[in-house]
Amino acid sequence: MVKGGNAMKVTVDRELCVGSGQCVLSTAQVFDQRDEDGAVVLLDDEPPWFAPFRCPAVIAGWRNS
């Protein structure tokens, strides 16, 4: 998903993350996983692109900053 405008930031809800790692597989420059439980870690909240479609828990998206 390409972001809609310059003010858009990536948002994730870590509480609902199931640690599937699909975000890391698709966009490793934006996402990482915490070692202790695999929960998502946001490396870059203003990337030009990422693939939220792959997140099985549907917890990643764009928001207006």
Next chain:
Amino acid sequence: MSTDTTTGPGRPTEIPYYPMERSAGCPFDPPPELRDLQARTPLTKVRLWDGSTPWLVTRYAEQRALLADPRISADTTRPGYPFATAGIRERRKIAQTFISMDDPGHARLRRMVTAPFTVRRIEALRPAVQRIVDRLIDDMLAGPRPVDLVQAFALPAPSLVICELLGVPYADHDFFQSCGKVLVNRDTSPRDQERAQNSLTDYLERLVEDKQAHPGDDLLSRLAVGQVATGALSRREAALMSTLLLVAGHETTANMIALGTLALLRDPVQLGELRDGDPALIAGAVEELLRYLTIVHTGRRRVAVADIEIGGQVIRAGDGVILASEIGNRDTEVFDHPDRLDGHRDAHGHMAFGFGVHQCLGQNLARMELQVAYGTLYRRIPDLRLAVDAAQVRFKHDGLIYGVYELPVTW
């Protein structure tokens, strides 16, 4: 779920039985009747072994939406849950694990075992998996021909890997593999299911106890020391979770390796490309084989906890819902020429591992194992071929997980 007929223009009055049978000459394709249903409607009622009539969701978009919908429950203790067999219904009573729970209970338990399955940890395991795969191929090459690829390679490879990851002694593999075979067969009796589940849970409970006293660097030890010793889990709960991981770690990847090899042997061009060993191409082919084969072939099962309007129908609270990913992964709306095995397509959107919060915990391990297995076997045995007539290969039509019973090969 009490209606016996579906009404409306152009609809048949008979509720179809699920699961349907594949066509004899097309062992890689979904049942023709299932394909017809998908063409006709995104969801419809079907009849199960126990006479119940849950919804069958046939199309990708609706399956994906429902699997991510919090109004859909995986809790097998809820009335209306559409069990695949009587055996599974009985087994769930003695073996409730996070795959058959909703959040927050599901999330709490799943997080206890997520750490070893992160992308980074699985990647770190790749050299060890490569060594296991190479050693099994060494043994095959040094042994007699023909050989059954299932017994010589497809089953021991993931078995050795999951044993190392969990901390289960591989020497006991005859025992736990025979239990696993009972658990994934649709035709085993409730009594046999129960017996196999209990033997396996007892065995793993003893192992967890042993790990509490002598912890190692493995998942069972982590559970024993981090969860059981602190009182977060009982030893029995830890053992139940371990049986789930042990069985899931065998039956899925093993069937993918053998069934995938059979599919590729019919397609020399794609097999040749895998033999050349380009990692990106192998990774893409793995996704495509996961989509094309969809070995979890009798649907993901759920029950609605509220009324849900979808696909022109209303699923009522308490209705059983079956998401048939085996046909969702062949949806022409999502995949061009879906019945074609094409390693060059982008198959990443497939639902072979499910979708939603229950999506397969071991998917990154499975991917890596399959990349190593497919990426090594055909390179090291370039003239690998079937040792019997293709028509003689026996498929697991009666399995909860699809595959082949044996795959005699030679070279």
